[in-house]
Amino acid sequence: MKTILKITLSVALLSTLTLADEQFAMSDKDRAMYAEMLENNPADMTVASGEELLSYMGGEAGLAKYLGVSEEKLPEYIAGFPRYIKKFDMVVGLDQVLQAMMHDGGHKPLELKSGNMFEMLSYVKSLANDVPINIDVNANQQMKDAYALGEKTFNTKRGGRGLACISCHSSDVIGMVLRTQPLPDLGVNNSGGTWPAYRMTKSSVSTLQKRFQGCMKNALLAVIPLGSPEMVGLEVYVTDKAKGKPIAIPGLKR
Incomplete structure (x- = not known):
């Protein structure tokens, strides 16, 4: 099966990475632009806009109160998402918490796909910057189930091409270049x-879930809805791979 997979991908794979620390297969000009953006990420403005949006719901204090944690513990708590929230009786992402908080506060919830939601989510997650990811997939049965569903979704081949997330992120193809970008180890x-x-x-x-959708579209797969159990499960599964690494929002991707 691995041989068939490699043959299927070989048409699109352009080369292998020549340097272990080189993030992208791109021109010197693009690489210089990337280096500049690392110092001046355009998304910093998005984070600032998200702070203003959250202020209408009481800012950090309001969020901490809604989640039932102290402001001091809020960053550490945020670094554990997606997580099971008892009042919802389900495993949710931070964006779904924000939707519920808006609804309960008498505001019309933003759609998960909206630009304003991306802004608010960026700000809220940035509150945990430098805090190690502490997601606990064994915390309860709900988290175990979400992880199992995410793993299944990650590995299940779909569509006419029989592709899955694992097709581009298995250990035997990581580092090869597809559409000018090395296939990464997600952890x-x-x-x-x-x-x-x-x-x-x-x-x-x-967002991460929106990026998942982009991959599905590129692979000509049926797109899984944002916030669905399968999509949240995928986020749980992928986030667990990076457990212990620091939150660093906003990120910069090619």
């Missing part, structure tokens, strides 16, 4: 701790 790359991020190719901020 080593800290995907769970660096989204929301600014995407250079899209000139906009995106």
Whole structure:
């Protein structure tokens, strides 16, 4: 099966990485732009806008109260998402918490796909910057189930091409280049701790779940809805791979 997979991907794979620390297969000009954006990430403005949006719901204090934690413990708590929330009786992402908080506060909830939601999520997750990811997939049965569903979704081949997330992120193809970008190890790359991020190719901020959807579209697969159990499970599974790595929002991606 691995041989068949490699043959299927070989048409699109352009080369292998020549340097272990080189993030992208791109021109010197693009690499220089990436280095500059690391110092001046355009998404910093998105984070600032998100702070203003959250202020309408009481800011950090309001969020901490809604989650039932102290402001002092809020960053550490945020670094454990997605997590099971008893009042919802389900495993949710931070964006779903924000939706519920808006609803309970008498505001019309933002759609998970909206730019304003991306802004608010960016700010809220940035509150945990430098805090190690502490997601606990064994905390309760709900988290165990979410992890199992995420793992299944990650590995299940779908569509006419029989592709899955694992098709581009298995150990035997990691580092090979597809569409000018090396196929990453999602744990080593800290995907769970660096989204929301600014995407250079899209000139906009995106979330981890939205990036999952982009991969599905590129692979001609049916797109799983944002916030669905399968999508939250995927986020749980991928975030667990980066457990212990620091939150660093906003990220910067090609």
